[in-house]
Amino acid sequence: MSKLNRRDFLKRASAVAAGSSLLAACGSGETNNADGAAPAVQTGKKYQWKMVTTWPPGFPVLGEGAELFAKWVEEMSAGRLKIRVYGGGELVPALESFEAVSQGVSEMGHGASYYWAGKSAATQFFCAVPFGMNAQQMNAWVISGGGLQLWEELYAPFNLVPIPCGNTGVQMGGWFKRKINSLVDLKGLKMRIPGLGGKVIEKAGGSAVLSAGGEIFTNLERGVIDATEWIGPYHDYKMGFPRVANYYYYPGWHEPGSVLELIVNRAAYEGLPGDLQAIVRAAALRANNWMLCEFEAQNNFYLKKIREEYPNTEVLRFPDDVLSGLKQYADEVIQEIIADDPASRKVYESFDNFRQQIGAWSVLSEKAYYDVVGG
Numbered sequence: 145m146s147k148l149n150r151r152d153f154l155k156r157a158s159a160v161a162a163g164s165s166l167l168a169a170c171g172s173g174e175t176n177n178a179d180g181a182a183p184a185v186q187t188g189k190k191y192q193w194k195m196v197t198t199w200p201p202g203f204p205v206l207g208e209g210a211e212l213f214a215k216w217v218e219e220m221s222a223g224r225l226k227i228r229v230y231g232g233g234e235l236v237p238a239l240e241s242f243e244a245v246s247q248g249v250s251e252m253g254h255g256a257s258y259y260w261a262g263k264s265a266a267t268q269f270f271c272a273v274p275f276g277m278n279a280q281q282m283n284a285w286v287i288s289g290g291g292l293q294l295w296e297e298l299y300a301p302f303n304l305v306p307i308p309c310g311n312t313g314v315q316m317g318g319w320f321k322r323k324i325n326s327l328v329d330l331k332g333l334k335m336r337i338p339g340l341g342g343k344v345i346e347k348a349g350g351s352a353v354l355s356a357g358g359e360i361f362t363n364l365e366r367g368v369i370d371a372t373e374w375i376g377p378y379h380d381y382k383m384g385f386p387r388v389a390n391y392y393y394y395p396g397w398h399e400p401g402s403v404l405e406l407i408v409n410r411a412a413y414e415g416l417p418g419d420l421q422a423i424v425r426a427a428a429l430r431a432n433n434w435m436l437c438e439f440e441a442q443n444n445f446y447l448k449k450i451r452e453e454y455p456n457t458e459v460l461r462f463p464d465d466v467l468s469g470l471k472q473y474a475d476e477v478i479q480e481i482i483a484d485d486p487a488s489r490k491v492y493e494s495f496d497n498f499r500q501q502i503g504a505w506s507v508l509s510e511k512a513y514y515d516v517v518g519g
């Protein structure tokens with residue numbers, strides 16, 4: 145039980161006496177107000193938190209998932225922990241959210257760890273690795289295979305507690321304005337593709353272009369770029385890509401199961417009573433599951449919609465030699481990263497060991513099953 149200071153006591157006593165509710169002030173990150181609707185004796189401290197995100201405001205699935213997480217926390221805590229969610233740029237620029245949570249400007253953030261490769265290259269292994277593990281396997285590694293402990297260790301110097309909170313599932317390979325028949329066709333290709341996947345495309349002789357989300361469509365339409373990856377049918381349809389490129393390639397070798405993350409400022413997290421910490425973790429686990437379910441359900445619906453509404457769209461599998469060439473380049477990219485960085489080596493070794501073990505099991509379980517039922 146935390147010590148009640150005199151100021152808090154007086155504030156609470158006067159509120160109870162007045163029988164009215166006080167508005168929560170969010171400056172200090174917590175409030176001790178009594179709520180008019182609560183029982184007369186209200187001992188639970190109330191917390192008003194902020195969550196910054198890397199997503200545009202109201203972004204389907206990812207931004208929605210962050211909002212749902214906040215709603216569930218509020219419901220489960222009976223209003224003791226309220227979290228206001230901000231889209232990228234609303235409180236801090238999207239790609240400054242790691243720093244904002246690290247410094248306590250915001251108590252929480254939601255995003256993807258590969259955005260923080262500049263802080264530590266090893267962060268990328270907790271989100272998406274080209275030709276790495278899919279959503280089910282990543283969840284198994286992070287939640288049950290020791291990944292989370294390594295992630296916590298990596299984020300501790302930044303005053304952050306990482307919690308897995310969402311997964312995109314296997315993404316699509318992207319929209320191309322011309323056909324990719326062999327590895328040679330990637331030479332000179334200008335593609336919007338971030339992260340490790342971009343490094344792989346560069347090894348193949350292409351150039352990885354960074355464009356903000358809002359500029360991709362126009363860049364593709366005007367030929368500033370020849371191709372772009374984004375997410376999957378649901379988000380790609382909403383971006384309008386089938387209107388400006390005809391070849392829709394799969395699979396998303398570069399993002400086979402991108403893990404989304406919740407980051408919590410360590411001091412803020414440790415300042416929560418145990419039951420609220422447990423509620424944060426339970427809501428994150430629920431959001432982790434909800435986002436993957438939503439991606440799977442919407443992507444299948446929108447793939448059908450793309451095929452029906454855009455008869456010019458050709459949905460194509462990358463040729464085998466393209467995939468095997470890209471895989472070889474991906475191995476080179478990863479070896480270069482772990483050669484220079486002990487933290488990356490440590491995380492990647494755990495990742496890779498787990499992948500090899502679970503791969504042997506997945507061949508007998510998921511893959512064998514898909515082979516039998518045809519998908």
Ligand code: CA
Pocket residue numbers: 315373374375399
């Ligand atoms: Ca993507």
